[in-house]
Amino acid sequence: MNGDFSAVFFVLAIVAALVSLKVRDLLAAAALLSLFSFVVALLYVSLGAVDVGFNEAVLGAGVTGILLVIAIFNTCRRSQDRQHRGSRGSALGRLVAMLGLVGVGAVLLWAMAGLPDFGDPVAPAARHLSDRMIEGAYHDAHTPNIVTVMIADYRSFDTLGEGIVVFTAGLACFLLLRSERRRDEDGPGT
Template structure:
């Protein structure tokens, strides 16, 4: 009983502090009106969630989150911000309750849905029992790839991944066309401190 506090694993404490920081960053993003600060904070949010994914052993998801969330989408949002405004418009007060209602209803529905979820690492969960079990058993014999996720993505579902790559390539082309080719090497003059403030 005396050693109870020492049984808390350090990884749990790391997870707790990562989630706390995620919450703080999310609140700060909501409250800030400087769009540049919001973009930087969303990059930090992606880095934090990538670290959290690593602690959940989802290394591939963490890779994607760090590359797309912290890298590509930060740059894309900056490019978009330079084309529009640097500060968010103040909200119309009469539209606030509807938006707040929608957000809270969605959040409550999502939290309600987590009640049905199987426990973390449950061997009888649908994700682990049928197809997942087969992948775990067959992969070492079928494909000489030690990482099962890689084997599933690149071999078992190879055509699916090819289609996804095509979709992402098309989306990237569309974004480049929208933002303009020159925007990437612009070096435009920008500051998140407004003239009237100073």
């Protein structure tokens, strides 16, 4: 089941991403990005990472979409890519960039061939700590959801850092945008 559906999800996600790059109406692009996030969430769920899929569905498909829409309402609804087409560089530059992209993609694909298979029990990442965490999670904290034990107990220091990063992002928005507003209210002379 996983194989069939994840192929469909991959195709949908790639199509949504490409169309969102091409479309002129930025509101449509925001909706397509929400679709992309939702398909990626389904992909996570089909890989067994339900917690990550949940997060991606709420944050990626829901909240980020709203934030993008708000940003569009405050700026401009139409994409203005066309006006900058002349400044994109010469044909030679574009050819070099294209070759570089293809080269990097080929190197990445080549490196991917050396990675272990999905769910490989003898993969290096699954050999050292994973066993101990999977076996000890219920015994240590009486919590059936291993992911919760992982992020809030074994790796809680990482999670504390993540929380501080999220809050810092909110503070940065607060400081940047609110101070801007106050300067506007002072009048055009300042």
